[in-house]
Amino acid sequence: MKDFTVSVDTAFGTVVARCADPKRPLGWIDPKIQAAYRRLHDMGWAHSVEVWHETELVGGLYGVAIGGLFAGESMFYHKTDASKVALAHLVSMLGDRPGTVLDVQWLTPHLERLGAVAIPRRHYVDALPRALALPLPQFAVAP
Numbered sequence: 001m002k003d004f005t006v007s008v009d010t011a012f013g014t015v016v017a018r019c020a021d022p023k024r025p026l027g028w029i030d031p032k033i034q035a036a037y038r039r040l041h042d043m044g045w046a047h048s049v050e051v052w053h054e055t056e057l058v059g060g061l062y063g064v065a066i067g068g069l070f071a072g073e074s075m076f077y078h079k080t081d082a083s084k085v086a087l088a089h090l091v092s093m094l095g096d097r098p099g100t101v102l103d104v105q106w107l108t109p110h111l112e113r114l115g116a117v118a119i120p121r122r123h124y125v126d127a128l129p130r131a132l133a134l135p136l137p138q139f140a141v142a143p
Contacts, residue, residue: 068134
């Protein structure tokens with residue numbers, strides 16, 4: 001992590017565009033989706049974590065924050081471990097507040113190696129009201 005610097009919400013559009021790279025397998029982030037997330041960002045709902053090596057954006061992630069829920073949408077890296085740094089920073093910002101939910105959407109081998117676990121749908125649905133009732137994390141500004 002010492003090789004990188006991290007920022008939040010300073011290059012949202014670029015992070016989304018890099019996540020939308022058409023060469024990525026199963027790409028779903030088309031121009032309409034990008035525009036929708038930029039609008040959510042403008043409204044204060046969507047946020048990005050950017051990872052920099054010197055002056056180059058080399059990794060990041062974005063998602064939607066509602067109360068204590070952060071629904072991660074996508075991440076990218078152009079330098080080894082940059083997406084891991086983004087995720088670690090996000091986890092740090094979310095803190096260890098009881099009831100916080102970091103939804104990674106689906107469990108990939110990469111996320112599983114980083115500690116993500118699948119939970120039954122009923123547990124997720126049961127956890128949502130508590131997460132949504134929490135205040136936004138420190139990094140987010142209420143819409």
